[in-house]
Amino acid sequence: MSEIADIEMQGHLIDSQMMTRVLDKIMDMGGEFEIKNFQIGQKKNDTSYVQITVTGEDEAHLDRILLELHALGARLVEMEDVKTGVSPGIWSFPGDFTPPPIIPPTSGTRAPGWRWNTITWTARLCCRTGGPSARP
Numbered sequence: 001m002s003e004i005a006d007i008e009m010q011g012h013l014i015d016s017q018m019m020t021r022v023l024d025k026i027m028d029m030g031g032e033f034e035i036k037n038f039q040i041g042q043k044k045n046d047t048s049y050v051q052i053t054v055t056g057e058d059e060a061h062l063d064r065i066l067l068e069l070h071a072l073g074a075r076l077v078e079m080e081d082v083k084t085g086v087s088p089g090i091w092s093f094p095g096d097f098t099p100p101p102i103i104p105p106t107s108g109t110r111a112p113g114w115r116w117n118t119i120t121w122t123a124r125l126c127c128r129t130g131g132p133s134a135r136p
Contacts, residue, residue, distance in 0.1 A: 001058060002055050002056065002057060002058070003055070003056050003057075003058055003059045003061070003062040004053055004054065004055045004056075004062070005053070005054050005062060005066060005076060006036070006051060006052070006053050006054075006076070006077040007051070007052050007054055007066070007069055007074040007075065007076055007077060008049070008050065008051045008052075008074070008075060008077050009022065009049070009050050009052075009072075009073055009074050009075070010047055010048070010049045010050075011047050011048070011073065012041075012047060012048065013047075013048040013049075013050060014040065014048060018072065018073065019050065021072055022052070022069060022072055022074060025065070025068050025069060025072065026052075026054055026065060026069070029061075029064065029065050029068065030056075030057065030061070031054055031055060031056050031057075031061070031062070031065045032054075032055040033052050033053065033054050033055070034052065034053045034055075035050060035051075035052050036051045036052065036053055037049070037050065037051040038050045038051075051077060052074075054066065054069070
């Protein structure tokens with residue numbers, strides 16, 4: 001089974017030979033690529049932009065390729081759009097909201113004995129009447 005990820009790069013990709021190095025690295029590591037978007041700067045000081053879909057044999061293989069590409073300046077492109085919905089009230093979730101496993105599925109109330117400070121959060125979902133908002 002193959003795994004894919006989209007990466008992007010911006011800068012002087014042609015004159016610095018960065019495109020050559022990135023594509024060579026993907027092929028040398030046994031991966032495949034498809035260039036989705038390539039915008040070349042028109043003037044000497046203009047930067048270029050490229051978005052590439054990288055394919056690996058499996059998740060571990062793709063991760064090894066992405067690690068090498070990151071060292072060359074590539075960054076991952078988010079592949080899923082965020083879904084938003086209107087909250088029916090304070091501290092409650094929309095009816096079709098499925099919380100990630102890290103959030104107790106208790107419709108906005110804390111489970112008995114559950115403590116907020118037991119989990120390190122990278123982002124919190126805050127629901128307010130009229131709509132949700134996200135904050136770090």
